[in-house]
Amino acid sequence: MAADSTYMSQSVKSYPFSMSDRSALNKEEIIIKDDALTCDEHCHNWSIWVYNAKYREVFGRDGLSWAKIAFYYFAWFMLLAGIFASFVGIFMAIVDKRIPPCRGNSSAIAFDTSRPNPGLGFRPQLGVQKTLIKYRSSHRDSYGYRHGWGPYKEQLDQFLAYYTEADVQYQQQIECNGKPIDELRPQFHQGKSCRFDINMFRDRATPCVTQRNFEYDRGHPCVLLKLNKIYDWEPITYQNAAQVPEQFKTIWSSEFSNYILVECGGENDVDRDFIFEIEYYSQMNTTQIGGFHRNFYPFLNQDGYRSPLVFVYFKKIETNVLINVECRAYAQNIDNNDSIEYKRGSVHFELIVE
Known part of the structure; x- marks a missing residue:
C-alpha cells in the first residue's frame, strides 16, 4: 500500500x-x-x-521549435524554387524565342480549322471587350472633344504614332515597293520587314487624317483595319476575275492580284439600309475596295514589323441608329464563316453617330 x-x-x-x-x-x-x-x-x-x-x-511551440520548423520549410521551399528555376532555365535555353514550336497546320490557331485563318482587328477600340463606337458629332467644340469623339481620335493618333516610331527606331525596315515576294522572302528570314509608309494617306488627301479629326466631328468616322499576325502565314491572293467573289468581279483589276482584299458593310439587311456610302484608303489605287499588300507576309517575328493598314471611311451613314458593321478579308486561303460561334476572316463592330 x-x-x-x-x-x-x-x-x-x-x-x-x-x-x-x-x-x-x-x-x-x-x-x-x-x-x-x-x-x-x-x-x-x-x-x-x-x-x-x-x-x-x-500556439503550442516554444521559440526553438518555431525556429526549427521555419528553417525546415524555408529549406524545402528554396529547394522547390531551385528545381522550378532550373527547369525554366532549361526551357528558355532550348526553345527558340522567335520561332514558335507549333506553327502552320499544327498550331493552336488551326485547331478548329484545317489551316491557320487570320482575322481582322479594328481601331479605335476603347476596350478589349468593347466593339461599340458611339459619340455625338453635333458638338465640334472642346466639349465634344472631351465627351464625344475626342477619345477615338486620340487612340487613332497613338496607334499611328506607333508606325512613325518604327521608321526611326528600326533599321531592319526596307522599301518593298515594286519588288517581287520571292526576292523579299530571304530578307524576311534575316529579320528585315517591309516599311509601311503611314504618310501615304496624307499624300492622297484622305479625310482620315488627324488634321481633319478623322472626320469624327463631322459624323463620318474613319475606322482603321489590320490583319492579325500569324507566324509564317502567307496569303494566296486571287489571280483573275474568275476566282474572286461575285461582288468583286465587276471591279476586278490586275492590281488586285497583289492584295488581300477588304470589304465592309452592314451585317444584316437592315444594317445595309443605313450605310449609304463607304470609301477605302489603302495602298491600292482605288477607294472602291481596300487591300493589304502581300509583300508584308509572311510575318516572321521581325523587329519593327508593322502590319499594313486600311482606313474605312463611312462617308454617309444614318445617324441616331445602331449599325452593325462587318468587315471581311478575302484571299484564296482565308475562310469566311457566317456562323455566330466561328467568325473567321472578319471583324464586327457597331456604330452610333448622334
Missing part, C-alpha cells in the same frame, strides 16, 4: 490535471477530463494554447 501511495502522489504531482484530483489544476495548464468541458474551460484551454506564459509557448 505504501508503494501505491507513493505512486499516486507522484502521479498527481506530475499531472495536476488528473481526473481524480480536480483541485490540483493549475491555471497555466490545459484542462483534460472525461466529462464535457464547460465554456469557461474551453476558453481557458484556448488561451493557454495561444500563449502559455509558464512554458513560453505560442
Whole structure:
C-alpha cells in the first residue's frame, strides 16, 4: 500500500490535471477530463494554447521549435524554387524565342480549322471587350472633344504614332515597293520587314487624317483595319476575275492580284439600309475596295514589323441608329464563316453617330 501511495502522489504531482484530483489544476495548464468541458474551460484551454506564459509557448511551440520548423520549410521551399528555376532555365535555353514550336497546320490557331485563318482587328477600340463606337458629332467644340469623339481620335493618333516610331527606331525596315515576294522572302528570314509608309494617306488627301479629326466631328468616322499576325502565314491572293467573289468581279483589276482584299458593310439587311456610302484608303489605287499588300507576309517575328493598314471611311451613314458593321478579308486561303460561334476572316463592330 505504501508503494501505491507513493505512486499516486507522484502521479498527481506530475499531472495536476488528473481526473481524480480536480483541485490540483493549475491555471497555466490545459484542462483534460472525461466529462464535457464547460465554456469557461474551453476558453481557458484556448488561451493557454495561444500563449502559455509558464512554458513560453505560442500556439503550442516554444521559440526553438518555431525556429526549427521555419528553417525546415524555408529549406524545402528554396529547394522547390531551385528545381522550378532550373527547369525554366532549361526551357528558355532550348526553345527558340522567335520561332514558335507549333506553327502552320499544327498550331493552336488551326485547331478548329484545317489551316491557320487570320482575322481582322479594328481601331479605335476603347476596350478589349468593347466593339461599340458611339459619340455625338453635333458638338465640334472642346466639349465634344472631351465627351464625344475626342477619345477615338486620340487612340487613332497613338496607334499611328506607333508606325512613325518604327521608321526611326528600326533599321531592319526596307522599301518593298515594286519588288517581287520571292526576292523579299530571304530578307524576311534575316529579320528585315517591309516599311509601311503611314504618310501615304496624307499624300492622297484622305479625310482620315488627324488634321481633319478623322472626320469624327463631322459624323463620318474613319475606322482603321489590320490583319492579325500569324507566324509564317502567307496569303494566296486571287489571280483573275474568275476566282474572286461575285461582288468583286465587276471591279476586278490586275492590281488586285497583289492584295488581300477588304470589304465592309452592314451585317444584316437592315444594317445595309443605313450605310449609304463607304470609301477605302489603302495602298491600292482605288477607294472602291481596300487591300493589304502581300509583300508584308509572311510575318516572321521581325523587329519593327508593322502590319499594313486600311482606313474605312463611312462617308454617309444614318445617324441616331445602331449599325452593325462587318468587315471581311478575302484571299484564296482565308475562310469566311457566317456562323455566330466561328467568325473567321472578319471583324464586327457597331456604330452610333448622334
